[in-house]
Amino acid sequence: xxxxxxxxxxxxxxxxxxxxxxxxxxxxxxxxxxxxxxxxxxxxxxxxxxxxxxxxxxxxxxxxxxxxxxxxxxxxxxxxxxxxxxxxxxxxxxxxxxxxxxxxxxxxxxxxxxxxxxxxxxxxxxxxxxxxxxxxxxxxxxxxxxxxxxxxxxxxxxxxxxxxxxxxxxxxxxxxxxxxxxxxxxxxxxxxxxxxxxxxxxxxxxxxxxxxxxxxxxxxxxxxxxxxxxxxxxxxxxxxxxxxxxxxxxxxxxxxxxxxxxxxxxxxxxxxxxxxxxxxxxxxxxxxxxxxxxxxxxxxxxxxxxxxxxxxxxxxxxxxxxxxxxxxxxxxxxxxxxxxxxxxxxxxxxxxxxxxxxxxxxxxxxxxxxxxxxxxxxxxxxxxxxxxxxxxxxxxxxxxxxxxxxxxxxxxxxxxxxxxxxxxxxxxxxxxxxxxxxxxxxxxxxxxxxxxxxxxxxxxxxxxxxxxxxxxxxxxxxxxxxxxxxxxxxxxxxxxxxxxxxxxxxxxxxxxxxxxxxxxxxxxxxxxxxxxxxxxxxxxxxxxxxxxxxxxxxxxxxxxxxxxxxxxxxxxxxxxxxxxxxxxxxxxxxxxxxxxxxxxxxxxxxxxxxxxxxxxxxxxxxxxxxxxxxxxxxxxxxxxxxxxxxxxxxxxxxxxxxxxxxxxxxxxxxxxxxxxxxxxxxxxxxxxxxxxxxxxxxxxxxxxxxxxxxxxxxxxxxxxxxxxxxxxxxxxxxxxxxxxxxxxxxxxxxxxxxxxxxxxxxxxxxxxxxxxxxxxxxxxxxxxxxxxxxxxxxxxxxxxxxxxxxxxxxxxxxxxxxxxxxxxxxxxxxxxxxxxxxxxxxxx
Ligand code: ARG
Ligand code: ZN
Numbered sequence: 124x125x126x127x128x129x130x131x132x133x134x135x136x137x138x139x140x141x142x143x144x145x146x147x148x149x150x151x152x153x154x155x156x157x158x159x160x161x162x163x164x165x166x167x168x169x170x171x172x173x174x175x176x177x178x179x180x181x182x183x184x185x186x187x188x189x190x191x192x193x194x195x196x197x198x199x200x201x202x203x204x205x206x207x208x209x210x211x212x213x214x215x216x217x218x219x220x221x222x223x224x225x226x227x228x229x230x231x232x233x234x235x236x237x238x239x240x241x242x243x244x245x246x247x248x249x250x251x252x253x254x255x256x257x258x259x260x261x262x263x264x265x266x267x268x269x270x271x272x273x274x275x276x277x278x279x280x281x282x283x284x285x286x287x288x289x290x291x292x293x294x295x296x297x298x299x300x301x302x303x304x305x306x307x308x309x310x311x312x313x314x315x316x317x318x319x320x321x322x323x324x325x326x327x328x329x330x331x332x333x334x335x336x337x338x339x340x341x342x343x344x345x346x347x348x349x350x351x352x353x354x355x356x357x358x359x360x361x362x363x364x365x366x367x368x369x370x371x372x373x374x375x376x377x378x379x380x381x382x383x384x385x386x387x388x389x390x391x392x393x394x395x396x397x398x399x400x401x402x403x404x405x406x407x408x409x410x411x412x413x414x415x416x417x418x419x420x421x422x423x424x425x426x427x428x429x430x431x432x433x434x435x436x437x438x439x440x441x442x443x444x445x446x447x448x449x450x451x452x453x454x455x456x457x458x459x460x461x462x463x464x465x466x467x468x469x470x471x472x473x474x475x476x477x478x479x480x481x482x483x484x485x486x487x488x489x490x491x492x493x494x495x496x497x498x499x500x501x502x503x504x505x506x507x508x509x510x511x512x513x514x515x516x517x518x519x520x521x522x523x524x525x526x527x528x529x530x531x532x533x534x535x536x537x538x539x540x541x542x543x544x545x546x547x548x549x550x551x552x553x554x555x556x557x558x559x560x561x562x563x564x565x566x567x568x569x570x571x572x573x574x575x576x577x578x579x580x581x582x583x584x585x586x587x588x589x590x591x592x593x594x595x596x597x598x599x600x601x602x603x604x605x606x607x608x609x610x611x612x613x614x615x616x617x618x619x620x621x622x623x624x625x626x627x628x629x630x631x632x633x634x635x636x637x638x639x640x641x642x643x644x645x646x647x648x649x650x651x652x653x654x655x656x657x658x659x660x661x662x663x664x665x666x667x668x669x670x671x672x673x674x675x676x677x678x679x680x681x682x683x684x685x686x687x688x689x690x691x692x693x694x695x696x697x698x699x700x701x702x703x704x705x706x707x708x709x710x711x712x713x714x715x716x717x718x719x720x721x722x723x724x725x726x727x728x729x730x731x732x733x734x735x736x737x738x739x740x741x742x743x744x745x746x747x748x749x750x751x752x753x754x755x756x757x758x759x760x761x762x763x764x765x766x767x768x769x770x771x772x773x774x775x776x777x778x779x780x781x782x783x784x785x786x787x788x789x790x791x792x793x794x795x796x797x798x799x800x801x802x803x804x805x806x807x808x809x810x811x812x813x814x815x816x817x818x819x820x821x822x823x824x825x826x827x828x829x830x831x832x833x834x835x836x837x838x839x840x841x842x843x844x845x846x847x848x849x850x851x852x853x854x855x856x857x858x859x860x861x862x863x864x865x866x867x868x869x870x871x872x873x874x875x876x877x878x879x880x881x882x883x884x885x886x887x888x889x890x891x892x893x894x895x896x897x898x899x900x901x902x903x904x905x906x907x908x909x910x911x912x913x914x915x916x917x918x919x920x921x922x923x924x925x926x927x928x929x930x931x932x933x934x935x936x937x938x939x940x941x942x943x944x945x946x947x948x949x950x951x952x953x954x955x956x957x958x959x960x961x962x963x964x965x966x967x
Pocket of ligand 2: 407429
């Protein structure tokens, strides 16, 4: 059944108050609800419908009189008075049997919840839609030392606790946690003097992994006050770490619940990348308190209203805490790796979709990351001051409301007087715009001619031109900037912009900072690109020109067997040896486009990618880099190896990133001698894991793999890395066998999403291994998706996207994939989640 945005109607009732009472039991939890309803004045639809799934209804009453509602698998309806009334119900649920990890479930003996988007209906009968907001009082009974819910504690006693959340909220923000947990406490005083108690609740044994997350939370609270003027609004803020969780984390009001991988950190067990990600996710969930909770979404089509904005805010936070240039480059790499394939394949959908079958399938890179890009463009177009004013108005005007993208754009129109009608296409059209630019030069005048074109997709048959902010600067022949960044505003399908009074012909640095999420084609010579790589003042574009040269070099090798481009190698060499540049930035310069990015580039150009050839070209290019930089690498490695005690800050992390990037090239020349040395000496996970990866890649990892397992057997998060690394570093020929062996390991608990993703997710991302010509990779993943679907549809459906690029490949591979898609689709009782994903991927 398909749900359409166009069919939205307001709910027929207003809820004044919700009281919930839980008697916890692993197999028979009783939930009593007492909800005050009153009819919405002049509502068009007066049907009293409550969502409910997998509930056994024990009793129901209206104003104290028992009633017999009409119950279906989706919910219930009942005759109700045309006046305020009180609904009371008791249901029984089975948290232990809830392997889908949605609603109330158990993880390692603890109770926890995940309600977004539509999980609350698995807890009790309720209008489970985000535009129904109410204040909740929650009582929890159960033999557990810690009993938590949203808001502030009212009372607690032996095996009982009462909570009240004074802020009206939709049911998707409800949370409950119960178990044997320990608190890592902290506190924060807001700018107006409210003292907030903070706690990070973890399982006994994880106490030593809390300090970093706590500090990240305090930094986030301060940052949101300083930058957005947003203060926290309760006396208490709790975070709980859970081992079994379908996603990263969840912003439940006053009680954020996190995948333990997204919050627990220590130098011995977490890499620098883990630390950065954890800091960003803690910030993300905290920032939702205003952008998501105080102002929420009217319906799930508006998901990007809270997610795009909150991703944008957390990226600003990371830019401020760490390096803005490095963060921007990382975000663009990620956008191209995850959002571009989605936007250019059968799963393409607008940032605000207009229909869905299962909303969980729309927590996508398009909604999140492209949604954030759209906000970045809006800010660039209106300017920083107008952006701040618009945001102030947004918070002021819509506090306590469930809003739409129209509301969001309206505050920008009202503060700036701009008409955002055309800009709104970024929310309503799917597809990645292709932008091309050519130049003409005439006596001191440079004209840039732009053309934009967005390919049609299943979601958008006839895309219209976008408003594109194109940041441009000009670099002179001597390397000086002759025109600083200016933002061109392109609105037509074709448009030219003129720069005059230029002495000699400069090189145009176009799309600085990746100012719009497009695929840019620019007719620059390799010499011009090398010039920008050496001299561009925009750090993003400087990196980007190196990357474009790398693409050129790799594609020429793939297509014509050419040797690596010498000018590219020389340009990179100059940058990585420049000690005035940030080491983290130089480490990025040593990266190559991923093999799936190369496959995308080939298929964008109309070629059929061959995974084996792409793999071989990547390997040959890495070898050429190791060769070309051989004299430089030992110095780079030594100079940037950190001897000081480990700190997870950007400065140390950048140095480690560069020394480890050097190590991975050095290992090609020394058979892993240095990697083994680093492995033996490592006292932190960043060094240990990077050494291990190099040893495995060099075929010298057996001893270290064993030692690592013996050392970390008891640590689930570290063992996830151990599983994942062996897949990622496997030779393409053996990758599927490595996966088969690992899935037989006694610690391969496939029902745990982190472990499943560590192995099968890593395999789906192993381009040449997954696309093995025999089809063994496709078969293996399909087998596991079939096994997981009845247990956990959400995680299964998410991983189906591994197949979304199938039309890029040759006819044999397409046939094999099609057969696997059909085999999965033919499973009896396949979930709605997986069915929707595979049907869209499979196409007509
Ligand atoms: N709102 C959460 C976040 O972005 C994610 C919830 C994901 N929910 C889902 N059903 N996939 O922070
Ligand atoms: Zn979010």
